[in-house]
Amino acid sequence: MAESEHSSSDETDVDSQAERNQETKLEFSEDEEALVIRMYNLVGERWSLIAGRIPGRTAEEIEKYWNSRCSTSE
Structure with a gap:
């Protein structure tokens, strides 16, 4: 029983780490942002x-970035 509690805690840690990595990846450089806008x-x-x-x-990643950053300015 203790192992199942521990493994669900580990899964939560992995999920939150993946979310943080995804948020970090959504940081686009100015050049990338300009290219996304031109291509769009x-x-x-x-x-x-x-x-x-x-x-x-x-x-x-690009769609998520666009929807979170750029589409609100239209």
Whole structure:
């Protein structure tokens, strides 16, 4: 019984660490942000095309970044 309690605690720690890593990854440089904006204006919400222009970024990261940072200014 004690082991199951301990393992669920470990899972919670892993989940919170993954969330922190995801938040850190969503920090885009000024160049990346400018490129995302330019590409969005050209191709719209085709995140995979935009991600193909930014090494190390996934379509999901870019979409999440766009939705959290840029879409509120429209």
